[in-house]
Amino acid sequence: MKNINITWKITQGMYVLTTENGGCVVDAVSQVSGGDNPLISVAVMKKNYTNELLKNNTKFAISILSKQVNPEIIKTFGFNSARDINKFEKAETMQIKGLEVIKDSIGYMICEIVDSIDNDTHTLFIGKLIEGEVFEEKEPMSYAYYQEHKNELLKVTTEKGQTAWICTVCGYVYYGEELPEDFKCPICQVGKELFKKKE
Numbered sequence: 001m002k003n004i005n006i007t008w009k010i011t012q013g014m015y016v017l018t019t020e021n022g023g024c025v026v027d028a029v030s031q032v033s034g035g036d037n038p039l040i041s042v043a044v045m046k047k048n049y050t051n052e053l054l055k056n057n058t059k060f061a062i063s064i065l066s067k068q069v070n071p072e073i074i075k076t077f078g079f080n081s082a083r084d085i086n087k088f089e090k091a092e093t094m095q096i097k098g099l100e101v102i103k104d105s106i107g108y109m110i111c112e113i114v115d116s117i118d119n120d121t122h123t124l125f126i127g128k129l130i131e132g133e134v135f136e137e138k139e140p141m142s143y144a145y146y147q148e149h150k151n152e153l154l155k156v157t158t159e160k161g162q163t164a165w166i167c168t169v170c171g172y173v174y175y176g177e178e179l180p181e182d183f184k185c186p187i188c189q190v191g192k193e194l195f196k197k198k199e
């Protein structure tokens with residue numbers, strides 16, 4: 001038995017990670033150490049454009065999303081690639097230390113990259129907090145909350161006679177009668193057995 005739903009119970013949050021020229025939604029953020037110069041880690045898939053951008057940058061920003069965040073921000077940054085669109089044209093941002101941070105957030109952390117660790121699929125970037133601010137005392141959106149509410153947040157609708165397949169892991173939607181053979185989620189890479197049908 002390997003029920004990957006158990007990983008949703010790890011208390012993670014929902015964030016927009018940005019760097020120069022791009023960024024994406026992430027949940028894999030941790031505080032590595034505290035003190036006056038906290039270290040923050042973020043795991044970024046190698047297939048993501050954000051990974052490529054971070055390898056050529058010295059800093060990243062993490063905007064912390066609240067439960068009330070406009071879900072369009074999750075759609076823009078989580079289901080599109082900055083290889084194809086300018087994500088910053090679709091969300092209100094402000095520039096801090098040369099990086100775009102999301103205005104519709106609880107606040108941000110700007111980190112200077114001090115280390116990175118590669119595995120087959122991800123790079124773990126570790127950054128030292130150099131600047132941060134709290135905009136509003138709202139309740140952060142946890143990854144578990146996103147999992148429980150993603151259908152209503154993403155408002156997956158189907159036209160008459162249309163079938164949608166929703167990834168139970170990240171919320172990506174594939175429209176089509178059947179999922180292609182060997183289909184993998186383009187966002188989180190899980191197999192078709194983890195998609196749920198909505199008609």
Ligand SMILES: Cc1cc2nc3c(=O)[nH]c(=O)nc-3n(C[C@H](O)[C@H](O)[C@H](O)COP(=O)(O)O)c2cc1C
Nearest residue numbers: 024025026027028044045048049050078080081082
């Ligand atoms: C709820 C959710 C959580 C995600 N968590 C991560 C994550 O922790 N790390 C990551 O690399 N991608 C994560 N993603 C996927 C990226 O946001 C997504 O692949 C994005 O389209 C990449 O854009 P880019 O190519 O511009 O970098 C997540 C997506 C969603 C919807």
